Amino acid sequence: MGLDSYLEQDNIVIATDIDEVLANYVVSFLCWYNKINGTKYTRDMLTESYELHESLGNTQKYWLSWMKRFYEEGHVQKIGVFEGAKEGLAKLAGFEIHAVTARPTLWHEHTSRWVNQEFSSIYEVHSVEGFREKGRKARKCQEIGARLIIEDGLPYANECAEQDIKVILMDAPWNRKSLPKGVARAYSWSEIPHLVHLMLEQ
C-alpha cells in the first residue's frame, strides 16, 4: 500500500498483546513467587523460552498451579505497567487499538478491568487462551481486522506473520532469535509509534 492510500484510511485497527507489552506480568509474578519460596528468579533468566518450565525447570503443571494461585489471590489486578507503554500508546491515538491476549478467558473480567483502568484508549480487550492451540491469536487479529500487532511472544509473532499481519516484537530475553519477514524488533516503547507508521505504509 502506498503512503497516500494509507493516509486516506481511517479507523485502522491495530492489536497489542498485554503481558510484557502493556503489563509487567512476569516480573510481578516472579517477585511474588520469590518472596514465598526464597528463590531469586529474574526476568533475565528466561532466555530459553517465556514458558517458565523451559527456562527455570520444574513442570508446566507446577508453574500453572502457582499462576493460578497468583490470580486467585488477586495479584493480577496489581501488576505494574510496562515501561513507556502509556506514553507510546498515547502517540497511537489515531488508531483503533485492541488488546489481544493469550490469557485464560476465566481471567477476562479482571484482565479487562486492569486494561481499562490503566489504558483508557484501548477499544476492546480479547482473551483468546492462545496457549491451547496454535493460531488463535492470529485468528482473532484477522477477525477484528488488525493489520499489525505489538507482541513479545515468538510463537504468536510467527503465527501472525504467517497470516500477513505485521508484527512489532518487543525485545525480551526469550525472543532473541532470528525473525521472519514482516516482523520488526523494538527495544522500547519509544520506538514503536514511528515503527507502526513505517510498517503500515509498506
Ligand SMILES: [Mg+2]
Ligand atoms: Mg506477551
